[in-house]
Amino acid sequence: MGTVERITTAMAELMRRQGYAATGIAELARAAGVPNGSVYHHFRGGKRDVAARALRESGAAYGQLLPTLLEPYDDLATGIEAAFAEAGRTMAESGWMAMCPVATVTAEIADVEPELRAVGADVMTGWVEGGAAFLRGRGLGDDDAREVVHAVLAALEGAFVVARGLRSREPLDAAGRALGAWVATLPVGVPAP
Amino acid sequence: MGTVERITTAMAELMRRQGYAATGIAELARAAGVPNGSVYHHFRGGKRDVAARALRESGAAYGQLLPTLLEPYDDLATGIEAAFAEAGRTMAESGWMAMCPVATVTAEIADVEPELRAVGADVMTGWVEGGAAFLRGRGLGDDDAREVVHAVLAALEGAFVVARGLRSREPLDAAGRALGAWVATLPVGVPAP
DNA sequence: TTCGCTCTAGAGCGAACGTTCTAGCATCGT
């Protein structure tokens, strides 16, 4: 694993655990196992630069998570419910910190670090477009696909936050059941190519 | 308005805008219009103490928000949809920063400031219990009431984060329509006393 | 007036922050 990659993955991990502001360069370098100065050699723009790259990379990974979780289920509604339940299991196993770094950082710095907010918006837009394409492939209409993605994304990120605070799976389970039941009522046409 | 109150409201405002870690005591004192030392005179426990009080106070205020928004609507489902839409309007007007400080801070510091996480959990538990009682009063069964509160809370907090990042009402509108449609399918009995 | 107390006011503390700088090591093509 290259040095750059070690730095960005360490940054993503630290950011999802404690956010952007509380993560220092020295701490990052220690976590990545590189000297302080190497961070600035590879990331000319300093801390903000590292955070932006880390958000983009981990954002891309998270974007593939939902389609992957839904893939095995023929029925979209039960798939969504199962995906939320799986997220709850993962979170409990990780000691309630397996949250998405994009949401953590966006909530924290949206009004103070415009460049990072823009990166987060980019990543989220990618999720929405990718997710909508996936759902259209499952037979949903254009508008419904977009609406489902936004509702699922919001519920998932929010349930992460509440579950993390309460240290309970209940928010994730409840949100999953609610959205599953709702999606089950939507009309499904012939799957698009 | 007393000094203590000025400090806690300023802290809540700063935390929802930029989180806990990025908010300094000097900045807080300036925003509250009090000298640096006064903060420590009134809050022996320092920054953490201020944050805890600010979270409890603004948390109580937010807890009354949803019942207040739902009150005018006879039908719960349309009330929920309208409440999400109203939240979206408020957020757009505020320049996309009218988020809930409890969610922002919980996401940011859950694993690093155990005391503040516990405060956030306390506040959220109050929301869930208060919200469930309200919904039982609207005729929902015990289990359904709890499930609806958790789903609505998760969707609302998550939609705030995504809307803030994207600077768009779409997440809030989509989440509101989804949850409204789902709640409309739940059985409603005779309103409890 | 004078004491006692609360709170204001801000200077000052050591530590940690993001960043820059210089020195040294390794691996090239020539």
Next chain:
DNA sequence: ACGATGCTAGAACGTTCGCTCTAGAGCGAA
């Protein structure tokens, strides 16, 4: 063999951090 280059390594810079400390303003009680 050799300078050039890419990267490591960490000391050091000025600033800002959370917090403590001291000095005094304000005010009711005696």
